[in-house]
Amino acid sequence: MKWIAVRPICEHLGLHISAQMEKLQQDDRFNCAVIRMVAEDGKDRETICLNQNELLGWLYTINPNKVKAASRPLLLAYQKETTQAIHDYWTAGQATRPNVAPPHLADPELVGRAALRHVLEELDSNAARFERIEQRLDETPVLGTQLGKIHALGQQLGKLVGFRRAWTLFNNRFGLASYRDLPNREYEAALQFLRHQIISYGGNVPDRLL
Structure with missing residues (x-):
């Protein structure tokens, strides 16, 4: 994008x-x-x-x-x-x-x-x-509404696997020290990753985060 x-x-x-x-x-x-x-x-x-x-x-x-x-x-x-x-x-x-x-x-x-x-x-x-x-x-790292969406999806995943594990999975996948460092070029891939993880662990992605 x-x-x-x-x-x-x-x-x-x-x-x-x-x-x-x-x-x-x-x-x-x-x-x-x-x-x-x-x-x-x-x-x-x-x-x-x-x-x-x-x-x-x-x-x-x-x-x-x-x-x-x-x-x-x-x-x-x-x-x-x-x-x-x-x-x-x-x-x-x-x-x-x-x-x-x-x-x-x-x-x-x-x-x-x-x-x-x-x-x-x-x-x-x-x-x-x-x-x-x-x-x-x-x-440039994502900011504003984009960062908020990543955080919200990460929190959804955290409810399923634990918050520490959720962010560890995310940061390891994208080679980050923190989700706040996610570059704009990886934004769409990050959304798809988190949504997939939530579903694979038996959760549901809220409509507002689709």
Whole structure:
């Protein structure tokens, strides 16, 4: 799973950063994590990150009137085409996106598929920097809701085999001194491991931890 820092995208689109971060954290449709990372100034900071697979879904929820003027027609065109794609998916069973040459940005008839491409190009204009961030995030220990989920699953396993043994099993599996050191790249594997252990010892995984 790859994570995308929300703050740089908000800054690029001219969005109110704190409002968007609060919205994402409170919306169950999005998988967010608070991840500690080294910023460009060399200082260690926590930042809200969004699952890369959900980036376009988030863009669809943004009010075009709240972004800067230069980005507004592109975002609006993308959202209009996404609306059509959703309709086609649920009524016809599929949605297609023909590969057409993008019109000029100043064209008032700018179509959604070209707008989406340009929006993504704008968001990826700092691609090298984001690549470095993603590499750091892979090794950064899980935090926030992710860490809470790992802890909750570990506690469930502890009720079955004893808490010391539960965390020993977990730490040995991932080569850790503490479950708090689990890197982001191992998060999904850790969830699956704990769920499997709970079931194999005769327990049940609560719905909220599935």
